Amino acid sequence: MSLWDLENADCIVIMGSNMAENHPIGFRFVVEAKRRGAEIIHVDPRFTRTSALADVHAPIRSGSDIAFLGGIIHHLLEHDLWFRDYAMAFTNIAHIIEGAYRDPEENDGVFSGFDPQTGSYETDSWQYAGKTVPSSVSEHRVAKQENHGDDFESMTESPPARDETLQHPNCVYQILRRHYARYTPEMVERVTGCPSATFLRVAHALARNSGRERTGTFCYAVGWTHHSVGVQIIRAASIVQGLLGNMGRPGGGIMALRGHASIQGSTDIPTLYNMLPTYLPQPNVFHDHATLAGYLKTETPPTGWWTNMPKYAVSLLKAWYGPHATAENEWGYQHLPKLTGDLSQQPMTMAMVDGVMLGQFIMGQNPVVGAVNSDFVERGLTRLKWLVVRDMAMTETASFWQKGRLVERGELKPEDIGTEIFFFPTALSGEKDGTVTNTGRLVQWHDKVLEAPGDSRSDLWFMYHLGRRLKAMYADSTLSRDAAMRALTWDYPESGERAEPEAEAVLREINGYTVADRRPVEKYQDLKDDGSTACGGWMYCGIYPKDGHNVARGRTPDGPDGPGSHLGWAFAWPANRRTLYNRASADPAGKPWSERKKLVWWSEDDAKWTGTDVPDYVATTRPDYRPDWSKRPHGMDALGGDKPFIMQADGNIQLFVPSGLKDGPLPTHYEPMESPVHNPMYSVQSNPTAHAWQRPGNVLHKPSDPAFPYVFTTYRLTELHCGGIMGRVAPHTAELQPEAFVEVSPELAGELGIAHLGWTVLSTLRGDIEVRAMVTQRVRPFVIDGRVVHQVGMPWVFGWEGYARGDIANVLLAITGDANTSIHSTKAVTVNLRAGRLPNPGGTSHGQ
Amino acid sequence: MASDTGKAALAALDTILAQEPEPDQDLFSKTIRCLSVFRNALIETGQRTHLAHVNAVISVVMAGHFPLGKLPWEELHKARGWLAEVVE
Known part of the structure; x- marks a missing residue:
């Protein structure tokens, strides 16, 4: 959904985000929704400025989100408050799951298929009865070995079995009811610490504001993702929204509040190790990916929109390798590196410490401050031979050798650190052309307005010239391992004294073109898998549909009486569509669920889908189209005209996920990896x-460890943008948040003898830091399972550089990973807290 | 020097294959450290002939340390063979 679509919501639940402070631009649409009468709810451990503008603040202990959301699911089901017409038509609520499925409620806390030896699941028992369901290709592959894609053909034989009466014991509805039977308001209070009456206010508000006439939205940020169950927290919200009919409709959805620094864009055209641009999977050496044919066969679902994946993959290869991509050489597929394991940031930090890698580029990131277990990161940086840091100001990652904690406490001397560090100053946004992709998938172009000073250069300049020089170095190589570098197309026009590459040329390549005449491809439906089209990212196709027409430059908003989709403002992928799956805004027959919430509908007169947004459907597929199963339909032919969720293999919202998740088909409450309580x-x-x-150096606390009795969470500050350095080096923002602090409740401060603005020491087995206390009622003690649990919180954006300084919160955190994404846990760990100071600055009593 | 570190890496890998630990154990980390030292020694002493083989072994052991799916025991045994060829 678009940020401005929040205005259309009748209820907004902000959870896992302090949106008012950390996404203030987007939050104005929440304020507008409230002005129009929407109920605003903030579910968060702290009372923040977001809470202050909400109608309800529901406090929960960090890391208990699934218990809270599971309680909502329970409430909706047991009180029959779900949007039955929507959920029956558009979700898998009536699908029947394999008889071998066992739920944690009857299986000692784990789902069927769990192998305690490997700590992983086999997903056979999670499948639709008689089927093997492919996951959406953008998702992470589960621990199962390949089946060559053949089993997925079962999806072309018949529709998944359903029980429209919902009485079958293994239909999703009954499984959901059993799974969440114990998530009562009382249990929610016991686990989360949120009073049951407050919880019920939230559940009632959501139910009251959903249905044909009304919609609600969830907004979340890393307060949901940075957990060991981060993906499952989001899943829980998707179940709520599926049951309430809040997907694909105006004012309905789940708004992932991405980071300001084009984090959405860096997922689309990814900096992630396991994806190729626009969510194509990176080949894996342990799968049947030795050839392009094998890769496409195993990764392409036979049903749904992703059946088009070969067109996108071949066009991508053609964009990258140009004339060197031919049918004879699999379009250059063998140039792609094949994954061997988890190469995400956390394992690579471990690998850096172990000496595997000899050098690193750090761009747009400051891991000494922003990555967990800061001392561990520092230690890893000392093992490198070379380190390139590009940033707009000196960062801790570039100056660790001189001012780092290891040096400060005498563990290392600068002269003993062999890492050769290259610091490159970067151009800021206004000093370069380019795009920012925001949280609503909105790609907005910005022009350079002034020249970057001194040696500062754009990231594009750096990457382009680095690539150019590397290509020159390898030009005469005959080694096969250098073939990819030689084959790479790298022909962007340069201009000016600085030889700046043309950013729009990169955008044109991402958009795609026909190879024969280099004319832009207008839409992703025109991409081919025969080498006749090239496209750097199929979802961005249409952003530059004609020569000279950069749609991302668009700045024409709808007027006050306009439709409000603002199709003339920039470009939202894919196809300039603002709301994904918007076919769900119409009922199965193609009529809007209500006049008030209409968006896209079937026009009988025009024999196509139409509306105020770009329809997310095959334009001419009638709502009453049904697959002819006798013909083993593939692709979109296998989805009925009443199946809006076209990226899923059967076109339905997956309340129950048969494939694609590594930690279970349903969200289940587990305690964080560090917790002061046992799982109730x-x-x-x-x-x-x-x-x-x-x-050693990255040890976790045991459950209920009395040495570390407090829940600890971290967060950002409005005044210190992103990772902090931008605000810390600017005097006018630095003085607004002049130094690091920990927020402590008056009750805990009283117990520990901590004074407001007095010094405190925070300790974990990873390290110790000292900061001043902010004693505030913004944080409150919780009663969890009958006893008081205190929580403290601290901004993680401080370091030793700039004017606003302070100890690094991430010193306290351990390197851990969510099963699906390997993302770290920053929102719920345990610590000890005391009044006083450390004996030695930068010292530690626990960490190595 | 390179020979000694190579033998240490091989011994560490043999221990992994004998004990078949879960992926996050120290044994993998120890093996990675040994292999990294061995690789660096090959580079520093100009013995680049075997570098590609050792890098491949590192990749496979990393796959065992941080697997995306099941632990690739079969490939780890193969990697042991490659390493043994280089060391012995």
Whole structure:
């Protein structure tokens, strides 16, 4: 959904985000929704400025989100408050799951298929009865070995079995009811600490504001993702929204509040190790990916829109390798590196410490401050031979050798650190052409307005010239390992004294073109898998549909009486569509669910889908189209005209996920990997599939460890933008948040003898830091399972550089990973807290 | 020097294959460290002939340390063979 679509919501639940402070531009649409009468709810451990502008603040203990959301699911089902017409038509609520499926409620806290030896799941028992369901290709592959794609053909034989009466014991509805039976308001209070009456206010508000006439939205940020169950928290919200009919409709959806620094864009054209641009999977050496044919066969779902994946993959290869991509050489497929394992940031930090890598480029990131277990990161940086840091100001990552914690406490001397560090100053946004892709998939072009000073250069300039020089170095190589570098197209026009590459040329390549005449491809439906088209990212196709027409430059908003989709403002992928799956805004027959919430509908007169947004459907597929199963339909032919969720293999919202998740088909409450309480719901304490990469220097606290009794969470500050350095080096913002602090409740401060603005020491097995206390009622003690649990919180954006300084919160955190994404846990760990100061600055009593 | 570190890496890998630990264990980390030292020694002493083989071994052991799916035991045994060829 678009940020401005928040105005159309009748209820907005902000959870896992302090949106008012961390996404203030987007938050204005929340304020507008409230002005129009929407109920605003903030579910968060702290009372923040977001809470202050909400109608309801529901406090929950960090890391208990699934218990809270599971309670909502329970409430909706048991009180029959779900949007039945929508959910029956557009979700898998009536699908029947394999008889071998066992739920954690009857299986000692884990789902069927769990292998305790490997800590992973086999997903056979999670499948639709008689089917093997492919996951959407953009998702992470589960621990199962390849089946060559053949089993997925079962999806072309018949529709998944359903029980429209919802009485079958293994239909999703009944499984959901059993799974969440114990997530009562009382249990929610016991686990989360949120009073049951407050919880019920939230559940009632959501139910009251959903249905044909009304819609609600969830907004979340890293307060949901940075957990060992981060993906499952989002899943829980998607179940709520599926049940309430809040997907694909005006004012309905789940708004992932991405980072300001084009984080959405860096996922689309990814900096992620396991994806090719626009969500194509990176080939894997352990899968049947030795050839392009094998890769496409195993990764292309036979049904739904992703059946088009070969067109996108071949066009991408053609864009990258140009004339060197031919049918005879699999379009250059063998140039792509094949994954061997998890190469995400956390494992690579471990690998850096172990000496695997000899050099690193750090661009747009400051891992000494922003990555967990800061001392561990520093230690890894000392093992490098070379380090390139590009940033707009000196960062801790570039100056660790001189001012780092290891040096400060005498563990290392600068002269003993062999890492050769190259610091490159960067151009800021106004000093370069380019795009920013915001949280609503909105790609907005910006022009350079002034020249960057001194040696500062754009990231594009750096990457282009680095690539150019590398190509020159390898030009005469005959080694096969250098073939990719030689084959790479790298022909962007340069201009000016600085030889700046043309950013629009890159955008044109991403948009795609026909190879024969280099004319832009107008839409992704025109891409081919025969080498006649090239496209750097199929979802961005249409952003530059004609020569000289950069749609991302568009700045024409709808007027006050316009439709409000603002199709003339920039470009939203794909196809300039603002709301994904918007066919769901119409009922199965193609009519809007209500006049008030209409968006896209079937026009009988025009024999096509139409509306105020770009329809997310095959334009001419009638709502009453049904697959002819006798013909083993593939692609979109296998989805009925009443199946809006076209990226899924059967076109339905997956309330229950048969494939694609590594930690279960349903969200289940597990305690965070560090918790002051034992899991009140299961004997299994924490997510059994999460990654705990424990080793000396990265040791986790045991559950209920009395040495570390407090819940600790981290967050950002409005005044210190992004990772902090931009605000810390600017005097006018630095003085607004002059130094690091920890927020402590008056009750805990009283217990520990901590004075407001007095010094405190925070300790974990990873390290110790000292900061001043902010004693405030913004944080409150919780009563969890009958006893008081205190929580403290601290901004993670401080370091030793700039004017606003302070100890680094991430010193306290361990390197761990969510099973699906390997993302770290920053929102719920345990610490000790005391009044006083450290004996030695930068010293530590626990960490190595 | 290179020979000694190579033998240490091989011994560490043999321990992994004998014990078949879960992926996050120290054994993998120790093996990676040994292999990295061995690789660096090959580079520093100009013995680049075997570098590609050792890098391949590192990749496979990393796959065992940080697997995306099941632990690739079969490939780890193969990698052991490659390493043994280089060291012995």
